[in-house]
Amino acid sequence: MKALLEYLCGSGLRAKVLTQLLVQPGAEYYIRELERLLGEDSTNLSRELRRMESFHLVESRKKGRMKYYRFNQEHPLYPELYGAILKVGGTVEVLSKYFKPVPGAEFLVLFQPKNLDQPEFSMDLLLMGDVDYEQMNKAIIQTETKLDQHIRMHNLRVKEFQRKVFLHSLFLTDIFTGTHTVVFGNPENWDIQKLKDIY
Numbered sequence: 001m002k003a004l005l006e007y008l009c010g011s012g013l014r015a016k017v018l019t020q021l022l023v024q025p026g027a028e029y030y031i032r033e034l035e036r037l038l039g040e041d042s043t044n045l046s047r048e049l050r051r052m053e054s055f056h057l058v059e060s061r062k063k064g065r066m067k068y069y070r071f072n073q074e075h076p077l078y079p080e081l082y083g084a085i086l087k088v089g090g091t092v093e094v095l096s097k098y099f100k101p102v103p104g105a106e107f108l109v110l111f112q113p114k115n116l117d118q119p120e121f122s123m124d125l126l127l128m129g130d131v132d133y134e135q136m137n138k139a140i141i142q143t144e145t146k147l148d149q150h151i152r153m154h155n156l157r158v159k160e161f162q163r164k165v166f167l168h169s170l171f172l173t174d175i176f177t178g179t180h181t182v183v184f185g186n187p188e189n190w191d192i193q194k195l196k197d198i199y
Contacts (some may be wrong), residue, residue: 001179013040013048021058021071022085024122024149028061028068072083073112079179084108086181095125095183098139103130106158111175122149126175128161128190161190 017091020029031049035042049069052058059072071078086092092110099108106129113124127136140151156164164172176187 002163013038013044014052016040017045017052018050018057018071019085020079021069022082023091026070026073027122028070029087030066030068034069041125078189082112083181091147092183094143098146099125099127099136099144100184102127102129102131102135102139103184105136106181106190107187109175109180110183110186111180112178112195113174123147124154125151126154126156128158128187130157131155141149165190 017034020034020037021027029037031042031045034040035043036185038045049058049060052069053060056072056075057077058069060069064155067162095108099105105127108128109126111124111126136153136155140153143149144151161172
């Protein structure tokens with residue numbers, strides 16, 4: 001583990017590759033594609049990806065003559081690296097900038113769905129609150145434009161969220177026990193004690 005930590009802290013190219021692989025979990029890239037996206041030499045990228053494979057940070061598969069790489073989501077450091085990249089890369093800041101002002105927004109969570117069944121979406125968000133839908137949709141468009149990523153929004157009104165908490169919803173359990181980042185607000189403020197006056 002010490003060798004891995006020393007490896008992670010040592011290279012600007014490494015940081016760029018990790019960021020690209022982590023901002024869209026599950027996405028696969030071949031060398032020439034990464035060369036185009038990152039503006040880096042393919043020889044250096046190949047060397048870096050081989051090193052990452054040796055630490056089991058990335059997985060690869062061959063399809064025809066092409067070799068595709070993606071981040072290994074089973075790696076024990078995945079949740080921490082994912083959260084760190086989002087913060088350092090400015091994603092959390094952008095999300096907060098556009099969604100925090102939406103009237104009625106209580107909290108926003110960026111999460112990694114356990115079943116990546118819709119790869120065309122690169123970002124899943126849970127926005128809780130009795131929000132103004134027009135303002136929420138405006139924030140979605142602004143964020144997608146700024147980050148160049150597609151958003152799948154899950155909005156729960158306050159009563160709907162409380163009901164799901166009360167019923168121990170699998171949807172919420174998957175979010176909060178999986179890889180997630182709280183962008184703003186505090187989901188813990190909305191615990192089961194808040195439901196005693198409703199049920």
